[in-house]
Amino acid sequence: MTDTPLSGHIQASHAAFGPFMDFLATSRWTSRAGSPGICDFAAGNPQDMALPAYVEAIREASIPRSPDWFAYKGNEGPAREAAAASLRQRLGIDFESDDVFLTKGASTALAIAMATLVRPGDEVIFSSPPWFFYESMIAFSHGVPVRVKVDLSSFDLDVDAIGAAITPRTRAVIVNSPNNPTGRIYPPPTLERLAQVLTSASEANGRPIYLLSDEAYNRILFEGAHFTSPTSYYRHSMLLYSYGKTLLAPGQRLGYLALPPSMPGREEMRKALLVSQFSGYGVPDAVLQHALPAIEPLCIDLARLQRRRDVMVEALRECGYEVHVPEGTFYLLPRCPTPDDAAFTERLAADDVFVLPGHIVELPGYFRISLTASDEMVERSLPRFAAAIEAVR
Ligand SMILES: Cc1ncc(COP(=O)(O)O)c(C=O)c1O
Structure with a gap:
């Protein structure tokens, strides 16, 4: 007899969690997160010291x-x-x-x-x-x-x-x-x-x-x-x-x-x-x-976050990405230059640039960049974003 410890509603919850769980379980990001030299834009996690x-x-x-x-x-x-x-x-x-x-x-x-x-x-x-x-x-x-x-x-x-x-x-x-x-x-x-x-x-x-x-x-x-x-x-x-x-x-x-x-x-x-x-x-x-x-009155440095947003939007647009400018949050959502966001983001990951593939947020053909990356990560990543789009043109 086979049994599962998951009750009915937990099975439904588990199924809905699937794509993100798969990403966590199998992505290069999971094995490389925290390694020196990577450019980590995958999640809204701090990459600089706390306030x-x-x-x-x-x-x-x-x-x-x-x-x-x-x-x-x-x-x-x-x-x-x-x-x-x-x-x-x-x-x-x-x-x-x-x-x-x-x-x-x-x-x-x-x-x-x-x-x-x-x-x-x-x-x-x-x-x-x-x-x-x-x-x-x-x-x-x-x-x-x-x-x-x-x-x-x-x-x-x-x-x-x-x-x-x-x-x-x-x-x-x-x-x-x-x-x-x-x-x-x-x-x-x-x-x-x-x-x-x-x-x-x-x-x-x-x-x-x-x-x-x-x-x-x-x-x-x-x-x-x-x-x-x-x-x-x-x-x-x-x-x-x-x-x-x-x-x-x-x-x-x-x-x-x-x-x-x-x-x-x-x-x-x-x-x-x-x-x-x-x-x-x-x-x-x-x-x-x-x-x-x-x-309660404290907040991260929003002027710095905005500079980072502007640097990235401009640089990504310059090398050919379509990016809209967010009004709030710390995410950018560029379009992938090819329809397969999993393949394109995998290419970036092979170059130690980690972003979230759009299909995980039900937006295939896009990828999400978290601007919580450090300024050094941004600087290091820009030529790699340029190389990735150049390679698929
Ligand atoms: C839209 C949105 N809602 C809720 C949460 C959860 O926030 P918390 O980590 O405080 O539970 C997040 C975290 O990523 C989020 O992006």
């Missing part, structure tokens, strides 16, 4: 001031208030500290949101190209993933297609702005139209469709770009945030889920979220909770 003020805040927070310093933690008051104050100031929405639920990053915030909202068989809509974990996370939450393509000419949300994908089983729509991998910030008119579509569909369904606003990159904005939170337009929204991007310290698991003050039935929702939060999904470790007020 000194961040390190200092963690050091300070790790010195106990009271016997309960490292006791079990829930949602610590000063951390919640620091996060709510920052949201009020940056987004102009009156978030309350009691509506901030501290999490181990944005993924945990998303897991908690779905554990709270999704009943088995409920559908959750996400846009493609997506962050590559959405589909598996929806399946893991016993939901049914429903993908809708963005408008590929502008990378804007296709609100009509989202409307057409809604059924009586739709429970939530995930929106990620600024977007990984496209760098697109969805503009207010798009968000207003989305809110209208969700409001009328919720009325027709007789239960609310929730908007899960994944704002992991809401502070990684390039000059001239303005971010508007999708939660400003729609009352049944949850905001999901990560300090991992803002501080480029994704291994230090810290983020939150926040409910906007306009959400109907907030009291009930707070109780439900606490149950999900403490049923295995986890709150951040004590040190990070103590450090949060000090690290």
Whole structure:
């Protein structure tokens, strides 16, 4: 008799995870990551030393001031208030500290949101190209993933297609702005139209469709770009945030889920979220909770990131790549000069330049560059990008 330790929903989650798992298991990047001399653009990982003020805040927070310093933690008051104050100031929405639920990053915030909202068989809509974990996370939450393509000419949300994908089983729509991998910030008119579509569909369904606003990159904005939170337009929204991007310290698991003050039935929702939060999904470790007020105002050097973006866009265009300019996040998304992104990125990898093949983010024919690489890596890589396109011309 054959058996698998994977339950039904985990099998679905596992299948959705497939392309990225394969990449992790078999790519040259996995065996070469961390080696001296490589140019590593594959993931949003730091390639420079961490911000000194961040390190200092963690050091300070790790010195106990009271016997309960490292006791079990829930949602610590000063951390919640620091996060709510920052949201009020940056987004102009009156978030309350009691509506901030501290999490181990944005993924945990998303897991908690779905554990709270999704009943088995409920559908959750996400846009493609997506962050590559959405589909598996929806399946893991016993939901049914429903993908809708963005408008590929502008990378804007296709609100009509989202409307057409809604059924009586739709429970939530995930929106990620600024977007990984496209760098697109969805503009207010798009968000207003989305809110209208969700409001009328919720009325027709007789239960609310929730908007899960994944704002992991809401502070990684390039000059001239303005971010508007999708939660400003729609009352049944949850905001999901990560300090991992803002501080480029994704291994230090810290983020939150926040409910906007306009959400109907907030009291009930707070109780439900606490149950999900403490049923295995986890709150951040004590040190990070103590450090949060000090690290809240910190951010990676955006001017430097922007210079790196501009250097790469210009150099890649000069040697013939088609590249659009992202408004936010730290990703570039050039088109491959040949349709087979796996083969082209393998060619780059053979030259120790590591990027993410587009098919992994459901965008075959493209590749993703993470601008978290160091300036030295950028400099070393440019002649190799030029040689790679020259070779296939
Ligand atoms: C769009 C998006 N959402 C969520 C996450 C997860 O963030 P965290 O590492 O804080 O869980 C990421 C990380 O890459 C992301 O790109």
